[in-house]
Amino acid sequence: MDLGLTSDQEAIREIFASFFADRAGPDHARAAQPLGFDPEGWARLGETGAPGMGVPVDAGGGGASLADLVVVAEEAGANVSPLPLVDHTVTARLLAGLDAVGDDVVSGAAVAGLAVRPATGGLARSVPAGAVAEVLVALEDHRLVVVRGAAPGEAQPNHADMPIAHRSVQDGEVLAEGPEAVAAHARAVDEWRALTGSLLVGATRMAIKMAVDYVSERHQFGRPVGSFQAVQHGLADLPGLCDGARLLVAKTAWAGDRPGEGVADMGDNEVTDFAALAAMALVFAGEAALRATDRSLHYHGGYGFAEEYDIQLYYRRVRGWAQVLDDPARECRRLAGLLLNDREVD
Amino acid sequence: MDFALSDRAAVFRADVKAFLAEQVTDEVIGAMHESGTFNDRGLNGALADAGLLAGAVPGYGDRDPVELYILFNELEKAGAPYDGLAVTMLVAGVVHSVGTDFHRTEVLEKLITGRHNCCLGYSEPDHGSDVAAITTRAVRDGDGWVIDGRKMWTTMAHESDWVLLLTRTDPDVPKHQGLTMFLVHMDTPGIEVQPVATMATERTNATFFDAVRVGDQWRLGEVNGGWSVMGVALALERGVMGGTNPAVPLLRHVRAWAETAPSPDGGTMIDDPLLRERLARTAIANQVGQLLTLRAAWVAATGGLPGVEGSMAKIFASEAYQQVVGWFQQMAGAEGLLGFGADGAAGNGWIDYDARHAPVTTIYGGTTEINRNNIAERHLGLPRTR
Numbered sequence: 001m002d003l004g005l006t007s008d009q010e011a012i013r014e015i016f017a018s019f020f021a022d023r024a025g026p027d028h029a030r031a032a033q034p035l036g037f038d039p040e041g042w043a044r045l046g047e048t049g050a051p052g053m054g055v056p057v058d059a060g061g062g063g064a065s066l067a068d069l070v071v072v073a074e075e076a077g078a079n080v081s082p083l084p085l086v087d088h089t090v091t092a093r094l095l096a097g098l099d100a101v102g103d104d105v106v107s108g109a110a111v112a113g114l115a116v117r118p119a120t121g122g123l124a125r126s127v128p129a130g131a132v133a134e135v136l137v138a139l140e141d142h143r144l145v146v147v148r149g150a151a152p153g154e155a156q157p158n159h160a161d162m163p164i165a166h167r168s169v170q171d172g173e174v175l176a177e178g179p180e181a182v183a184a185h186a187r188a189v190d191e192w193r194a195l196t197g198s199l200l201v202g203a204t205r206m207a208i209k210m211a212v213d214y215v216s217e218r219h220q221f222g223r224p225v226g227s228f229q230a231v232q233h234g235l236a237d238l239p240g241l242c243d244g245a246r247l248l249v250a251k252t253a254w255a256g257d258r259p260g261e262g263v264a265d266m267g268d269n270e271v272t273d274f275a276a277l278a279a280m281a282l283v284f285a286g287e288a289a290l291r292a293t294d295r296s297l298h299y300h301g302g303y304g305f306a307e308e309y310d311i312q313l314y315y316r317r318v319r320g321w322a323q324v325l326d327d328p329a330r331e332c333r334r335l336a337g338l339l340l341n342d343r344e345v346d
Numbered sequence: 347m348d349f350a351l352s353d354r355a356a357v358f359r360a361d362v363k364a365f366l367a368e369q370v371t372d373e374v375i376g377a378m379h380e381s382g383t384f385n386d387r388g389l390n391g392a393l394a395d396a397g398l399l400a401g402a403v404p405g406y407g408d409r410d411p412v413e414l415y416i417l418f419n420e421l422e423k424a425g426a427p428y429d430g431l432a433v434t435m436l437v438a439g440v441v442h443s444v445g446t447d448f449h450r451t452e453v454l455e456k457l458i459t460g461r462h463n464c465c466l467g468y469s470e471p472d473h474g475s476d477v478a479a480i481t482t483r484a485v486r487d488g489d490g491w492v493i494d495g496r497k498m499w500t501t502m503a504h505e506s507d508w509v510l511l512l513t514r515t516d517p518d519v520p521k522h523q524g525l526t527m528f529l530v531h532m533d534t535p536g537i538e539v540q541p542v543a544t545m546a547t548e549r550t551n552a553t554f555f556d557a558v559r560v561g562d563q564w565r566l567g568e569v570n571g572g573w574s575v576m577g578v579a580l581a582l583e584r585g586v587m588g589g590t591n592p593a594v595p596l597l598r599h600v601r602a603w604a605e606t607a608p609s610p611d612g613g614t615m616i617d618d619p620l621l622r623e624r625l626a627r628t629a630i631a632n633q634v635g636q637l638l639t640l641r642a643a644w645v646a647a648t649g650g651l652p653g654v655e656g657s658m659a660k661i662f663a664s665e666a667y668q669q670v671v672g673w674f675q676q677m678a679g680a681e682g683l684l685g686f687g688a689d690g691a692a693g694n695g696w697i698d699y700d701a702r703h704a705p706v707t708t709i710y711g712g713t714t715e716i717n718r719n720n721i722a723e724r725h726l727g728l729p730r731t732r
Contacts, residue, residue, distance in 0.1 A: 001355070001411060003347040003644045010593075067347065085430035091521060120598040212726050229719075229731040236718035237665075239725055240658030248630075249348045267598045269423060269591060269636055272349075280630045329623050332630075336622035339629055 160320020
């Protein structure tokens with residue numbers, strides 16, 4: 001057992017913490033609204049190798065593990081970076097697994113995106129990176145299809161200023177069919193859950209920091225607001241939620257990197273199954289992020305509601321990430337099926 | 347990060363699981379709730395004889411705190427009577443850390459046989475969270491000390507051989523600087539234990555000290571150095587030694603109930619969408635509680651003192667436990683109110699039991715508010731408010 005990062009992961013964390021802060025931080029996120037995508041930042045990110053980092057080496061990528069990728073995702077989330085790195089990464093890995101990943105996706109020259117929910121009637125609705133994906137993968141009727149071509153470049157106006165768009169997948173090229181297609185899509189969505197969970201952890205971490213910084217500087221009644229116990233106690237539960245979510249995301253990544261099946265025994269609190277952990281990670285990280293951004297915005301007072309302050313960016317982004325796949329309550333019911341093992345899931 | 351147990355820890359866990367499966371019978375669990383004493387010397391002794399207890403003393407021997415965590419986590423998940431053992435091993439850890447050779451021989455060596463118990467004498471009727479303000483006096487008398495005062499919440503005092511007793515030895519200095527810790531044998535003349543009944547099944551006590559004479563060799567730590575001994579005790583207590591997975595047995599009981607309980611909407615409760623959602627949310631909280639506890643154990647295992655990490659685990663697990671108990675008791679309707687032995691009680695009375703027990707979990711072992719102060723000051727760096 002080792003609950004620390006490896007030295008390689010520490011190095012990765014430092015590199016991407018500065019990259020996102022310098023090239024794709026809150027100011028870039030604000031400037032990229034309403035599309036939620038900064039092409040310049042994406043081009044710079046491509047130079048770091050990040051878009052293909054999670055693609056296996058034999059497919060031309062960096063061969064990074066999920067455990068490495070969640071470290072990068074946490075830093076992207078901490079900076080609310082307007083870059084579709086999570087969607088791109090899981091789609092690239094999915095394509096690579098089917099021997100269908102092109103150099104343009106590995107390099108990031110083409111943005112890849114995933115319809116995380118199955119498409120119906122030839123339409124994938126509210127695809128998280130749908131407005132910017134030039135390579136879009138979707139599952140419909142047990143067929144996994146890919147659509148290549150120019151992205152619409154325009155998002156549906158949305159709460160989180162994410163590049164959400166509806167996309168036709170009618171003329172898609174079929175990549176796989178039947179159980180293989182369903183399994184490949186399910187695996188990619190589970191990876192999306194883990195990495196999105198990590199985005200949420202990063203945003204949670206930063207929302208707590210922003211709150212602490214603000215209440216330490218802001219004075220009322222002749223004292224720092226952060227010296228009032230009511231405010232301190234409103235903040236004190238948040239680090240445990242943040243750290244708990246990070247550990248759960250890391251455990252999910254660890255399980256996803258291990259070959260073979262895990263267990264999901266809730267009666268003994270022994271859960272090593274990747275799919276069950278991925279659902280847990282997304283739900284819990286979402287809950288932590290909602291709570292932390294809610295508290296942080298509140299302790300900013302009226303300024304928290306103002307466009308000028310960054311906390312509102314975080315508040316809105318995390319709500320987008322936490323529910324663009326589904327209502328967390330429905331995710332929980334799906335998880336219950338995995339834990340109780342008493343019915344077919346999906 | 348690597349979430350796999352080391353081979354050695356995995357073997358240890360398998361041994362503990364096998365032991366508990368055999369030893370923690372329905373009779374053992376029934377007896378603890380019947381008596382209100384969550385301590386079973388037969389079980390404790392058997393654990394020691396099986397070689398599973400020496401690793402339960404924090405910092406003692408060659409076991410690491412991950413194994414300590416495993417032992418108490420498995421005891422907790424099994425619903426076993428382990429409260430007395432946890433306190434006893436905590437005291438063993440304090441003795442190991444700050445005691446003399448005399449204390450090790452006379453106390454520690456006996457505690458690890460599983461046949462002796464300790465209790466904690468910190469709180470008093472008028473001093474709980476502000477424990478440094480206690481007034482139980484210890485006054486020098488020749489080679490020894492004379493102790494007078496009252497202690498509250500001395501759970502297991504009626505089972506214990508020793509009490510870890512916090513006393514005031516100098517009332518004229520700032521409160522943290524006038525405290526001294528003692529190990530006092532419970533057979534010493536002048537000690538009286540009175541039971542305190544609680545709203546759940548567990549019994550606790552009030553303990554009275556009237557001109558209790560102890561030799562100086564029973565002092566633990568320096569004269570007026572009691573607060574630093576408390577610091578060791580509190581760091582050992584939070585997080586690692588059970589108390590952060592109480593909803594695991596609850597979840598088993600709820601599932602067993604829901605699989606047969608008819609739903610007023612038709613079918614059984616296990617098909618109720620809200621119940622399923624809440625089972626899943628509870629399973630998530632149980633994982634998070636486990637991971638935060640494991641992290642505290644890992645910090646301790648790698649040489650740190652997991653004060654803040656323990657506070658996080660304690661707050662999260664106890665608050666989550668109270669929330670989920672409330673959900674399930676309400677979802678069981680009238681049957682959720684029925685207790686042990688009642689005809690038709692949801693979960694054979696366990697849901698009622700957990701709903702009765704849950705309120706104390708955000709109080710004992712450091713209240714949620716004290717733990718929040720700890721996190722606000724030591725982790726978030728906010729100013730002290732007291």
